[in-house]
Amino acid sequence: MAKKEYAFYPGCSSQLKASASNYLVSTNSICKSLDIKLTEIPDWNCCGASVGYCEGGELPRIAINARNFAQAETHLPGQDIVATCAACWLSARESKERLDGSAQLLKETNEALAAAGLHYNGGANVRHMVEVLIEDFGYDGLKAPMKKSLEGLKIAGYVGCQTNRPFGIDGESFENPMYLDKMVETLGGEALTKYEQKVTCCGGALAFSEPEKSQKQIRDIVESAYDHGAEMIVTPCPLCQANVEVYQSEINKKQGTKFNMPVVYYSQLMTVAYGGSAKDAALDGQLIKAEKLEKIAGK
Amino acid sequence: MTTANTNAIERYRNNFLKEVEANVEEGHMVKMCMQCGVCAGSCPLGPAWQHSPQKIFMMIRAGKRDEVLGSDSMFMCTSCYNCMVRCPRQLPITHIMHGLANYAHRLGLAPKGQPTRDFATLFWNNAIKKGRVNELMLTLRHYFRGGLVSGIKEALGMQSVGLGLFMAKRLNPMEIFGGHGVKDLKGFHAIIAKAKEIEDRKKGFTA
Amino acid sequence: MTASIATNQAILVVGGGISGMTAALEAAECGKQVILVEKTPVLGGRTARLYRYFPKMCHPTCGLEINLRRIKQNRNIRLMTMTEVTAVAGSRGNYSVTLKVSPRFVNENCTACGKCGEAVTTEVSNPWNYGLDKMKAAYLPHNMAHPQRFVIDPSIVGTPEGEKAKAACPVGAVDLDMKEESVTLQVGAVIYATGWRPYDAAKIQPYGYGRYRNVITSLEFERLADPQGPTGGKILRPGDGKEAKNVAFIQCAGSRDENHLRHCSRICCMASLKQTQYVREAFGDAGKSTVYYIDIRAIDRFEDFYQMVQKDATVSFVKSKVAKIVENAENGNPVLHGVDTEGYHRYAVEHDLVVLAVGMEPEITGVKLPDDVILDSSNFIEGSKDGGMFGAGAASSPLDVNRAVQSATAASLHAIQVIRKTASTEAA
Ligand SMILES: Cc1cc2nc3c(=O)[nH]c(=O)nc-3n(C[C@H](O)[C@H](O)[C@H](O)COP(=O)(O)OP(=O)(O)OC[C@H]3O[C@@H](n4cnc5c(N)ncnc54)[C@H](O)[C@@H]3O)c2cc1C
Ligand code: SF4
Ligand code: SF4
Ligand code: SF4
Ligand code: SF4
Ligand code: SF4
Ligand code: SF4
Numbered sequence: 009m010a011k012k013e014y015a016f017y018p019g020c021s022s023q024l025k026a027s028a029s030n031y032l033v034s035t036n037s038i039c040k041s042l043d044i045k046l047t048e049i050p051d052w053n054c055c056g057a058s059v060g061y062c063e064g065g066e067l068p069r070i071a072i073n074a075r076n077f078a079q080a081e082t083h084l085p086g087q088d089i090v091a092t093c094a095a096c097w098l099s100a101r102e103s104k105e106r107l108d109g110s111a112q113l114l115k116e117t118n119e120a121l122a123a124a125g126l127h128y129n130g131g132a133n134v135r136h137m138v139e140v141l142i143e144d145f146g147y148d149g150l151k152a153p154m155k156k157s158l159e160g161l162k163i164a165g166y167v168g169c170q171t172n173r174p175f176g177i178d179g180e181s182f183e184n185p186m187y188l189d190k191m192v193e194t195l196g197g198e199a200l201t202k203y204e205q206k207v208t209c210c211g212g213a214l215a216f217s218e219p220e221k222s223q224k225q226i227r228d229i230v231e232s233a234y235d236h237g238a239e240m241i242v243t244p245c246p247l248c249q250a251n252v253e254v255y256q257s258e259i260n261k262k263q264g265t266k267f268n269m270p271v272v273y274y275s276q277l278m279t280v281a282y283g284g285s286a287k288d289a290a291l292d293g294q295l296i297k298a299e300k301l302e303k304i305a306g307k
Numbered sequence: 308m309t310t311a312n313t314n315a316i317e318r319y320r321n322n323f324l325k326e327v328e329a330n331v332e333e334g335h336m337v338k339m340c341m342q343c344g345v346c347a348g349s350c351p352l353g354p355a356w357q358h359s360p361q362k363i364f365m366m367i368r369a370g371k372r373d374e375v376l377g378s379d380s381m382f383m384c385t386s387c388y389n390c391m392v393r394c395p396r397q398l399p400i401t402h403i404m405h406g407l408a409n410y411a412h413r414l415g416l417a418p419k420g421q422p423t424r425d426f427a428t429l430f431w432n433n434a435i436k437k438g439r440v441n442e443l444m445l446t447l448r449h450y451f452r453g454g455l456v457s458g459i460k461e462a463l464g465m466q467s468v469g470l471g472l473f474m475a476k477r478l479n480p481m482e483i484f485g486g487h488g489v490k491d492l493k494g495f496h497a498i499i500a501k502a503k504e505i506e507d508r509k510k511g512f513t514a
Numbered sequence: 515m516t517a518s519i520a521t522n523q524a525i526l527v528v529g530g531g532i533s534g535m536t537a538a539l540e541a542a543e544c545g546k547q548v549i550l551v552e553k554t555p556v557l558g559g560r561t562a563r564l565y566r567y568f569p570k571m572c573h574p575t576c577g578l579e580i581n582l583r584r585i586k587q588n589r590n591i592r593l594m595t596m597t598e599v600t601a602v603a604g605s606r607g608n609y610s611v612t613l614k615v616s617p618r619f620v621n622e623n624c625t626a627c628g629k630c631g632e633a634v635t636t637e638v639s640n641p642w643n644y645g646l647d648k649m650k651a652a653y654l655p656h657n658m659a660h661p662q663r664f665v666i667d668p669s670i671v672g673t674p675e676g677e678k679a680k681a682a683c684p685v686g687a688v689d690l691d692m693k694e695e696s697v698t699l700q701v702g703a704v705i706y707a708t709g710w711r712p713y714d715a716a717k718i719q720p721y722g723y724g725r726y727r728n729v730i731t732s733l734e735f736e737r738l739a740d741p742q743g744p745t746g747g748k749i750l751r752p753g754d755g756k757e758a759k760n761v762a763f764i765q766c767a768g769s770r771d772e773n774h775l776r777h778c779s780r781i782c783c784m785a786s787l788k789q790t791q792y793v794r795e796a797f798g799d800a801g802k803s804t805v806y807y808i809d810i811r812a813i814d815r816f817e818d819f820y821q822m823v824q825k826d827a828t829v830s831f832v833k834s835k836v837a838k839i840v841e842n843a844e845n846g847n848p849v850l851h852g853v854d855t856e857g858y859h860r861y862a863v864e865h866d867l868v869v870l871a872v873g874m875e876p877e878i879t880g881v882k883l884p885d886d887v888i889l890d891s892s893n894f895i896e897g898s899k900d901g902g903m904f905g906a907g908a909a910s911s912p913l914d915v916n917r918a919v920q921s922a923t924a925a926s927l928h929a930i931q932v933i934r935k936t937a938s939t940e941a942a
Contacts, residue, residue: 020440053438054488061405061433062382062412062427066332071502075495116483120502171389174401180390183719183838204840209351209387217426218383221355341770347860348837348852354860362858393720393837395771419878 012144014135015078015084016046019055019096019246030293031246034275035092035137037289041153041282046090049080055099057213064194070113071120073103077132078121088133090140092275094170094245101134101175136171138244138274142178142187147194155283156307158197161300163277164203164238165189166229168248172207183207188242191274195281205232210251219258226255230267232255239300240270242277249273253295270298280305311512312414316372318511323372330444330510332406335400340364346400356380360390360400363407376416380410382423413512435499438489522608522936524549525929526701528599529877531559532915533907533922535581535705535712540926546933549699550585554641556659557582559709560908563642563733565740565747567605568788568914569819575658577915582660595661600696602884606902607936617692619666619676624687626654626662633682636675638667642745643737646752647744652679652688657742658714666690689865702936703902703929706887706895710874710908713768713775720838721767721870727753727817728848729839729868732763732785732844739792748797751867753846757838758867759797763789764836765807769873777892780912782871783811787820789869790829801830806836806850806877832861839868874912902932 018032039046050181053076056069077100080089091097107114107130118127141150165188173182180187185207189199208229211222229252233241253271260267272294279289286305291298319326327334331352340361348361358366358380366375381404390400408424417424434440489495507513523546530552538550561567564574585591594615601612608644620630632654637648651667664687670676671690680688715723715731723729728751730738739746751758763786768774784929787810790803812820823829837852847864848935854861876893883889886898894912895905905911906925907918 017505020434049489054430054434054440054494056434057440060427060431061332062408062433064435065409065413065503066406066504067504068499068502071498072495075498080465081332116505117502119505120498123497123501124491126494126498169385169387169389173392181719183722183726204843209385209389211351212385212387213426213430214352214383214385214423217422218352218355221383222385341808342855343835343857344833344853345835345837347855347858348834351854359853359858361853361855372732389837392773395766395773395835397772 011043013045013047013087014090014140015080015087015090016048017052017055017089017096017100018048019082019091019093025245030290031092031249031275033290033293034273034279034284034288037279037284038275038282041268041278041284042141044140046147047084047087049076050088052076054153055096055103057095057099066164067113067116067120069099070103070106071117071169073100074107074117074121074128075124075126076100077104078126078128081129081131082126088135088140090135090137092137092246094136095247097134097136098170098175100132104134133190136177136244138171139177139248140186141191147190150191150194150278153282154195156281156304158192158277158281158301158304159196161192161197161304162200162215162237162239163192163197164200164236165192165206166203166233166241166243166248166252166271167206168243168245169207169212170247177283185223188244188274192242192277195277197277200233200236200238203231203232203236203238210248212247212251215251215255219255221261222251223255223262226252227259227263227265230256230259230269231265233269234267238269240272240298242272244273244274248269256296268296270294270296270301272298272301276301309415312416314511315414323368323370323375326366326372327367327407327410331403331410333402334406336398336404337364337367339396339398340457341396343392343395345395346398349382349389349393351385351387351389352383356383360404363404364398373416375402376414378409378411379421379424381405381411382417382427384408410510413510427507435496438492438495458497521547521825522700522702522788523547523933524699524701525703525933526551526599526609526611526925527705527707527906528697529553529707529709529909530593530595531558531578531709531907531918532561532581533709533909533918534705535585535680536560536919536922537587537705537707537906537926537929538591539584539595540582540923541930542588543584546590548591548929549594549701551594551599553596553598554617554655555595555663555665556655556661557593557595557927558658558660560733562656562658563644563736565736565743565792566788568784568928569816569911571788578658582658585660588819593661594697596665597697599911602704602903605886606898606900606932607700607703607939609902611699611701611704613697613699615695615697617668617694618663619668619671619688619690619692620664621687621689621692622663622682623685624683625685626664627684628654628664629682629684630664630666630679630688631676634670634675636667636670636673638669643744644731644734646734646737651675663687668859703904703932705904705906705922705925705929706878706883707906707925708877708909710912711877711879713873713875714847715767715870715872717774718768718870719869721764721836722839722848723935725872726839726841726848726868727751728758728841728846728866729870731786731870731872732782732789733766733872735789735792735869739789739796748865749793756866757797757850759793759800760802760864760866761804761814762848762863762865762868763803763805763871764850764868765805765810765871766835767870767872770808775873775875775892777873777912778811779873780811780813780871783807784819785815786869786871787823790823790826793918794826794828799828801828804832804863805829806832806834806852808835834861857922874908876909878909904928 192199215222256267274291347361382402520608538548596616631650636651640649651670737743769779793801888896904925906922
């Protein structure tokens with residue numbers, strides 16, 4: 009039996025061939041090394057994300073999250089729900105806290121769930137994958153399966169917003185969380201702890217609808233990483249990853265910059281340090297190749 | 308003007324704060340604001356919008372219904388939660404901004420053609436249709452929202468992005484024909500319909 | 515060693531700041547027996563570490579001097595420094611208190627000649643200057659210290675450095691064998707004059723205290739302005755020792771904030787107004803102070819002071835709670851970001867130095883007090899259920915010195931009444 013078991017909420021972007029599929033592949037790799045068993049919540053649905061507010065409103069958004077909770081409660085009793093996407097984690101956890109805080113809301117939600125023959129009892133515990141790694145395994149525990157050191161790699165830890173605010177990971181500060189840096193150091197890499205854009209918002213969904221405005225943010229995020237001598241950026245969030253990686257070419261075109269900064273997930277770094285191949289780490293999924301990491305993986 | 312809007316005007320007359328408290332997500336917290344300005348200084352896209360949260364809350368108290376519900380500022384919120392963790396009065400600012408956007412949108416008062424409003428609507432509809440987001444359709448719909456010609460232009464502008472993602476196996480062209488989805492779609496839709504019904508009744512969107 | 519002094523006619527005053535000294539003197543000058551215990555090696559509390567006092571801008575030393583003289587002359591006061599209360603049992607008129615006395619490693623023979631300090635080389639962080647500088651591990655806390663007796667830092671006891679201090683002392687005052695002691699006493703009433711401490715500025719994350727060297731607290735700024743402070747009274751910023759001519763004051767740093775202290779700390783508006791005048795004093799018209807505030811709370815008689823500062827052309831006011839500070843990596847200047855709520859102008863302004871007007875929280879926050887003691891929602895002491903224990907000064911509310919003294923006098927009178935009642939019932 010696996011050492012730890014969780015009810016897994018992959019979220020839309022981490023599905024196969026979705027924009028964060030590389031996140032999923034590498035997460036599976038590290039779970040194997042750490043002896044974690046993730047079981048997908050049967051027939052899970054989208055959380056509605058932050059931008060769902062406009063059309064979705066309050067109760068429908070909470071109800072669809074509660075549907076996932078109800079499924080987990082029934083089929084994977086006693087297991088914490090773990091999300092890899094910051095936005096999923098946030099929507100789910102926010103829904104959970106609202107439901108915990110109001111009997112009336114829970115009642116209305118269950119009225120809605122009843123339409124599909126479901127019921128939520130109120131016992132969900134929603135966590136982010138990083139939380140699980142840091143709190144349940146600890147930095148020392150994360151070191152255990154290491155086969156290679158990421159020695160010499162200079163990495164800027166870009167935390168973004170939603171893995172950080174309003175809930176935060178492991179009680180860390182909102183303005184200067186250190187956990188990504190600590191993870192990088194655990195893996196033997198060089199964490200650029202003075203990187204000052206680590207919690208700057210990339211624009212989130214507005215990178216899509218208001219590209220001009222968000223690209224200024226993204227430019228700052230990448231530029232500062234260069235200023236600190238970073239060779240790559242690491243993130244815990246699929247939307248952050250996508251926004252910061254994908255728009256670099258756009259910014260280059262419009263503003264004449266020469267950005268070519270790889271943006272990887274912590275799970276990809278870990279996979280490589282745990283001896284996984286470039287394929288296990290889904291490094292083929294990068295738009296901007298993380299060559300230095302590939303090289304270590306090939307060693 | 309929507310009937311819901313006429314009804315709301317009729318019902319709350321000159322008390323917009325009351326209207327917000329009753330109908331907007333977390334609206335009851337608006338009155339706690341002490342106008343310190345921290346939230347206003349925290350928005351990442353702040354320079355691009357007209358009304359900061361602080362200003363919006365002030366306008367609510369001043370009864371500026373048309374200005375608030377017609378503002379595009381709520382749609383400029385990136386959900387970064389900077390304001391919320393800093394607010395000395397612990398107002399759930401992000402949620403109130405979302406709630407106001409939703410309310411304005413539902414009453415038909417939100418600015419027409421506001422890109423985030425349109426995108427957010429697209430997003431929700433896309434997610435609801437199958438229970439999971441179809442990223443390709445979402446992208447295509449977004450680019451073609453302004454019609455075929457401008458859509459092709461925009462999509463071409465971003466084609467390096469889309470193509471790259473496609474090559475990196477992170478956008479699935481097959482998604483056009485369906486793609487991921489929830490198996491119990493009927494149940495999923497029934498839940499949303501019921502939840503919407505309850506909420507609409509409470510917020511006066513239905514008679 | 516456990517000494518026991520039985521006298522329920524005595525009053526215990528905990529804390530030797532301005533409030534504790536006042537309360538002790540009021541009672542002692544009425545002929546009551548007072549035991550005054552102070553946790554640090556010296557009397558004076560926080561006020562002794564201020565450069566100047568508002569509203570008259572005098573130096574706190576003169577007031578301190580008068581009080582110290584009165585204390586030295588009064589035989590009814592028994593002073594115990596480096597002493598903390600660890601337990602209080604019993605009830606009104608009849609308390610049994612346990613005190614913990616930490617070793618000073620220097621006895622009464624000390625003449626404060628300073629030879630031990632010259633002999634040792636080890637340096638430790640100097641709490642008198644809020645850790646802005648270091649001092650020798652054999653030290654006199656400050657020039658006017660009462661008692662005028664050196665202290666040996668425990669870190670050098672049992673090391674050759676400790677032996678050096680001992681060898682240097684011409685009067686054999688260094689006693690490295692001193693041990694922590696526990697003392698139990700009987701008293702009739704207790705006054706808590708334990709004062710306040712600055713709210714931990716590092717918790718106000720967006721301002722980067724601890725991350726940015728040129729962001730300091732208002733208390734540290736008092737020390738920078740003081741000629742006896744770490745910079746000899748020059749306003750030099752900690753980051754690079756550069757003169758800080760363009761200073762920003764951020765009000766309500768940690769106060770009036772549900773994430774930190776809920777209460778208004780009441781003195782910090784006045785403190786910042788006062789400190790703008792330190793900048794003027796140091797740099798004349800070349801100095802520049804900017805006060806970022808939600809609203810200025812300069813209550814009643816302080817309104818004049820506020821008006822005086824408003825007229826000063828080197829001081830400007832921005833109505834805005836600063837959203838965040840970032841550091842300009844090139845010159846180390848803090849850059850303040852926010853929105854001016856008068857007109858909603860967005861700003862990003864660079865200053866040489868930022869002073870956080872940190873809030874006051876009770877020093878006893880987190881300390882276990884007798885169950886009978888009643889605290890308000892911010893942990894300030896309101897009194898006790900049995901009516902025999904009282905809060906005085908900043909331990910009871912965020913007060914300026916004048917109001918702290920009034921409050922201490924009131925607490926002292928209440929304590930005297932308790933003693934009187936006990937005496938009369940016992941006589942009957
Ligand atoms: C930046 C700043 C500037 C200020 N400037 C002015 C000014 O210009 N004018 C003015 O009127 N006011 C000023 N104040 C306010 C002033 O500092 C207080 O009014 C004053 O310190 C209150 O004195 P106190 O004796 O009540 O407390 P404290 O000065 O805090 O003294 C308490 C004493 O109790 C001791 N103690 C604490 N706990 C224990 C314990 N458990 N056992 C034994 N002893 C203990 C402490 O060591 C200390 O010596 C200023 C405050 C700040 C923050
Ligand atoms: S946040 Fe995004 S990825 Fe996560 S479930 Fe919701 S839509 Fe899907
Ligand atoms: S940084 Fe961007 S993607 Fe990441 S959470 Fe913030 S808005 Fe979302
Ligand atoms: S931060 Fe909070 S209290 Fe301050 S203006 Fe914004 S909502 Fe109001
Ligand atoms: S959550 Fe929205 S309102 Fe709050 S700071 Fe971010 S963008 Fe502004
Ligand atoms: S302890 Fe001795 S050497 Fe040190 S100051 Fe006192 S008398 Fe002088
Ligand atoms: S006195 Fe002024 S600075 Fe201090 S908490 Fe009150 S309002 Fe804020």
